[in-house]
Amino acid sequence: MVESRITGIYPRSETLIEATRRYDKKLPELFVKEKRKIIAHQAKSGITHVSDPLVDWDDMLRPFTENLGGVERGPLNRFYENNTFYRQPIIKGELSRKGPITRDRIALKLFPKGKKWKVDLPDPYTFADLSDNRFYKKKEDIVFAFAEVLAEEVNWLAKQGVTSFQLNAPSLALANDPNTIKQAGEAIRVALKKSSESAVHFYFGDISRNIDRFLDYTVDMIGIDFRSTKLERLKGTSFTKRLGCGYVNAQNTKMETPKEIADFVIKAKEMLSPRSIAVMPNLDFEFIPQPFASRKVSNIGKACKILEAEKI
């Protein structure tokens, strides 16, 4: 079976958007209902690693911004090069975890049996990079403090039955300093030490210059946003890990056909010879309306069937 996964925050339906805008009293129930529907769609489409669509996360850091000791909610900041904004965490004290941060934000009860459960979390360097540090002496101090927090969270989630963890690392995709990248990798090792299956997904940046450094990370899979990193620029890379093949464009409504997706995966496999491949979008689908995202999820599933038929 060809592996497939969805990444990060999924778009809300029009019904849920309306409910959030009027602060509907039944919002918690509506979030659960929406998550159930989206997870069912993932399963029906044949996605192998089912994940919570995070429709109740206002941005990728928010549960941590609001629940970590030492952190306050800051101003709206642009989220990379998008017309999307996040609340900047302001770090005013030592990072501390008061309890399971994602307890009410990951719907573990909705995960279907017979599928792998995947949880998406922000990578330590990205959290530090997107924060306003008013406490620690150096950025790397935040990176490692957050890695320790994540390690506790991963440990708790693993005990609840989560088998696969994906750290989303847009800031790291944009990093250039070799020492920074090396330290970030060490922090990821700390964060994921209790994870049985681990991945880091790099998006919003061209990682071709640093791909060898990322391949040194102690994770099972490297996910790549192939809209930012051209496949041809990775030619000659000895791809010693599993490849998260982020070809499906989560930032444009233009629809890729299943065959187009499958053809790209075959090309990537021939060029990089990874240990195995997971088909995925290049990043979070929250940048397109839900009906388009849902069609793209279906097409990922159909592409996997084509690949299976061709014994890829």
Place this chain on the structure above:
Amino acid sequence: MIDRPLLIQEIGSVKKPEWLVSTLKNKNATAEQKEKARDDAAYLNIRMLEDIGLDIVYDGEARRVEMYEYPAKNIHGMVFSGRVRSWDNRYYRKARVIDKVQYMKCYHIDELKFVKDHAKKIVKIPITGPYTMADWSYNEYYGTKEDLIMGFAKQVIRPLVKDLVAAGAQIVQIDEPAATTHPSEMKVFVDAFNEVVKGINAIFTCHICYSGNNYASLFPVATEMKCDQFALEFANRDTWELGVSDEKRIGYSALKMFREYGSKAGIGLGVSDVHVDKVEDPKLVRDRILYAVKVLGDPKLVYTNPDCGLRTRSREIAFAKLQAIAEGTVMARKHLGIPA
């Protein structure tokens, strides 16, 4: 620019009154009743803004749904795909470009005529610029994003501006909140802006907000723009403490770049954070203005305004914030010995 220092202006939108929204949603309301309600809201906004003490006004964008959706509805080649999140529970309708974009009609002409007929102060019309229209759309038609941006500039926004100026617009604010989103695209942003305004006899200002890199990507290209004033968001990133030191006014550090690059353009100084209900103390507004004058060296270069449109705040909060801006500006004028 206008040869008077520290003029007070707004950026664009204020929240629609409940009665206007109810009338527009009422299926039994006639087209005439809806138009009358829009006129009433526009008139009320103009009066409110002028009574507060603003020197440059518009109608609070009372007739527009939203800065992107309204023009997109009136441009050939665009179809709506659904809503996409801007932040938290705030969404905007995003369109797909599925054909060559084309100007169909002057979609701001009626509101401009109404404002000109009813405003006693200087009128400034805000319009959404070509770069933002392109950046906020899904490109399913043009070969490159650059082609799409220049398509908007040449085929839509320039004809629109020509028609508005022919109808009497003297100050046109080109809203480009997306401008600094992609630093690598600054050249095409500037090319598109200059393409829109070239040879047209009017004052052109450009509103940009929530830059991811504190406006660093505006330079050096901003000096090549045929732009008379940059109206920018600053208060969102500033402290709430009084004072005119660099430390207290950390949110205004980007002003130094304008000075260092020798920019002659005016600055529309965002002195009120539009994303919080807390209303600024007029003394804080005063200090923000005095800091800007200190950095730029000339009060004639400074205009005062909120960071952005105020539509996300209640009308009470929005007008209280504008009142604070007006009072703070008067205090700054007094401090600098500028006649009211």
